[in-house]
Amino acid sequence: MRPPIIRIAGGTFYRHHPNALSSHPNPPLFSQLSFELPSSPPRPQHWCVVGPSLSGKTTFLQMLRGRLLSDPPTARSFPYLSEDEAPARLRNPQRAVRYVGFDAEQNAGGLGGGSVTASAYLSARYESRREITDFSLRDFLLGNTQLNPPKTPLGDEDGTVSTQLLDRVVRDLKLSHLLDLPVTFLSNGQGRRARIARALLTRPEVLLLDEPFMGLDPPTVSGLSPLLQSLAEKASPRLVLSARPQDPLPEWITHLVYLRTDCQVGSMGPKEVVLDGLKKYVEGIKKGGLSEDEKLPVHSLLEVGRVLGSTASSASETAAATQAIAQDLSSTDTSAEPLVEMDGCQVRYGDKIVLGNWSQQTPNGKKDGLIWTVRRGERWGVFGPNGSGKTTVVSLLGSDHPQTYSLPIKLFGRSRLPEPGSGMRPLTFWDIQSRIGHSSPEVHQHMPRNHTIRQVVENAWADTFRAIPKLDSAAKQKVDAALRWFAPELRPNAAASAPASDDGGLSWADDYMFGEISFSAQRVALFIRSMIKSPDVVVLDEAFSGMDDAVRDKCMLFLTDGESKTHDRAGRVVDSETAAVTAVRGLTDRQALICIAHVKEEVPGCVREWLCLPEANTGAPARFGRLEGPVGEDEGRWAGVWGFGGDYQGW
Structure with missing residues (x-):
């Protein structure tokens, strides 16, 4: 049997050297930890690291890739990488064990953050293309992001990526139609999928995905989970995921690490064993037989173990349901002062329409683009698939988008441009901010x-x-x-x-x-x-x-x-x-709320009005509706917003 890829035997980890002088505390992390990620187990092992906020999920993944100090230093090793059968390009753990996280700070050399656009202001993402950020998604995936790129392996031994691998990855992650777009034009969800794709193209032995489903719309989550499952089953690469306690776990996960709030392991092993132990712990506290460990809070365990299914509604089913449940807002209180008024907004990049590629019915007939009014006291939810234009809507609201000047938009009753005869000065960027x-x-x-x-x-x-x-x-x-x-x-x-x-x-x-x-x-x-x-x-x-x-x-x-x-x-x-x-x-x-979320639990209970944008370039119109109560308390309300049919089971 081949040795494990990662072996940790009784190691204690630190952010800084234990003897270093620092004004900040440097507590031991994951004390006396033993963990192995096998290279060829008799039965597949697919790991997920679960824990509440501040428990150290990202820290655990960084520890696996060798980023924390180990005491003793020999407690952490990468035995398989020194074997003759390991590809030469992967002998270095930094190349063999790749990390993909969605904190901009972790996004070194990456997309939508880090060294690419972090120095630019928000509106810069929508300006004309510039030399250091004008590379396309295709260039980003292939590593062609510098004028004189270093000779570092990206895919095969000579640093190239096979056409077959590129085609498969971009197809599976639904990126094919975006390959020629500048990376600065990608939405948040598209950018996250792109970072996963780039990591896959390096063909690592281990891929650490830090909350990979965070910020993705439900249809994309339902499609991404089977893709990750196929990668895990082929062990190409081996996957280690992280998740919050309330996040549904992909059904193909076999092993769990559950972290306490003090950066220590609370339980580790086969999924069924860990979940059963946590369930008995919760039951014991509820019955009064056990006292609660403040580092293992019960409230964070109540939803652990929910399953993320691997099926998604078909496009035709979703489209049919979408047409069936569209609602109107005829009961809107029109006496409240409008704070945001969009009267037929279309955002274009050349001949590509990224927002408003539809017509809406008005009292004066049909009008192209998004027509939307937000009034004082209203609580709006804005939903839609990744790439549907939600981030663009936010940029128009904050006047970060340069096309705000040319579109029929009023903020706080005023336009960005002078209005002849109105007697009002135009809004400035600082007024809006x-x-x-x-x-x-x-x-x-x-x-x-x-x-x-x-x-x-x-x-x-x-x-x-x-x-x-x-x-x-x-x-x-x-x-x-x-x-x-x-x-x-x-x-x-x-x-x-x-x-x-x-x-x-x-x-x-x-x-x-x-x-x-x-x-x-x-x-x-x-x-x-x-x-x-x-x-306001x-x-x-x-x-x-x-x-x-x-x-x-x-x-x-x-x-x-x-x-x-x-x-x-x-x-x-x-x-x-x-x-x-x-x-x-x-x-x-006197205030209005506009919330964008992909998970119903992340929609505030006060949200009542909703706008759901259609998938880009489908020509389907935006849909509007009103909720009778908190969307987080009713699967039917959430399904109705997204246009899923009656067989919807949640995600």
């Missing part, structure tokens, strides 16, 4: 990593990401209140036991930089930034992806009720101890 709170993958990508946690939140009062914010005493009070409220979610675990300081225990917010905290904590900070100053419009574009259910639910409660409500240990909503002196209130009837 000051009245819209925005959290999205693009904001996440561009937020400076050397900002402190406090600076990220205070940036809500700044004109640009690096400008100095202008805060009055009330604003400072709001920032302190929010940081204190979300301290368990923002403050690195290693610092949680530090004694309180004279500032009420908030010194950590000035000590830790945005780039030092976990992906989930970064998303929490950006969420706070989006709504902390009570803007709050835009949450995949704002809750990457959070576990408890963190997400706390953010949603803060969104609607501010500090006045909280969750008790049983998960019930109760009045908070600070309700009488609340500095931060939730959404008011």
Whole structure:
């Protein structure tokens, strides 16, 4: 039998050398860990690392690829890679074990972030093509992204990628029609699929996928899971996934690692054994026979083990259902002030229409493009497949897209261009930015990593990401209140036991930089930034992806009720101890909410109006509707939004 690809025998891991002097704590991670990823097991082993926010899922994957310090150094090895049968191009673990994550910080040399576009402002993605970012998706996949590329192997021994492999990967990941587009034009979901494709083209022995389904629309998830299953079954490459506790697990996963909240392994082994042990733990606590381990919280285990199916509705079934459930919004309160008005918007790149390739019926007949009005007090959900134009809609709302000037759009009752005879000056970019709170993958990508946690939140009062914010005493009070409220979610675990300081225990917010905290904590900070100053419009574009259910639910409660409500240990909503002196209130009837999400649990319960964009270039119209209640509580409502038929079983 061949030796394992990765072998860890009694290793303890550290971010920095245990004897190094540092102002930040350096606790041991995964103490006395033993783990093997076999190269040729008698029975297939398909692993998934599961854990709540701040438990160290990404850290575990980075440890597998050799990024953390091992004590002793010999505890971690890669035995198979030194065998004669291992290809010469994969003798280096950095090439043999590839990591694909969706935090912009991890996106080195990659797509939509890192060294490619991180220095540009948001609108730069939509401007004319520039020398350093004008390479196409085809170039990106083949590694042709530099004028003088280094001689490093990408696919075969000579660094080339076979046509057959390229065709299969782009077909399976639904990228064929995008090959000639500049990578800066890709949507978030398309960019994520592209990064997976590029990793597959390097033909690694092991592919570490950090929450691969995060941010993908349900049809794409249903199609991607079987693709990953086929790769796993052929062991080409061997896959190790990560997931949150509430995420459905692909049915083909055989082994689990469940992490505690202190970066230690809580349980590891065959999936059935791990899930059975966690289930007995939860039952024991509910019956009173066991006491809850605060590092293994019960609330994070309630949904563990749900199964992600491998089938998806056919295009014809979906189209038929789509036509059947379209609703109107004739009961809309037209007396409320319109904040966003789009009256037939089409966004084009050359002869390609990326948004608004349809006609909508109006009282004056049919009109091409998106027609949509958002009024004060409304709570909108914007849905649609990856590439349908959701990110483009957000860029039009924030006026980041240069075509905003030429399209029939009004924001806060005014146009971006002078209107003869109106007596009103045109809106400036800064006018709009000051009245819209925005959290999205693009904001996440561009937020400076050397900002402190406090600076990220205070940036809500700044004109640009690096400008100095202008805060009055009330604003400072709001920032302190929010940081204190979300301290368990923002403050690195290693610092949680530090004694309180004279500032009420908030010194950590000035000590830790945005780039030092976990992906989930970064998303929490950006969420706070989006709504902390009570803007007229709050835009949450995949704002809750990457959070576990408890963190997400706390953010949603803060969104609607501010500090006045909280969750008790049983998960019930109760009045908070600070309700009488609340500095931060939730959404008011003077504000509008626009939420973009692909998972029903990430749609705030207050959302009632919805817009579902059609798949790109189908010619099908956008659909609108109204929800009778929270979409997260009813599979039928969610199925209706997406246009799935009666056999829908969830995902």
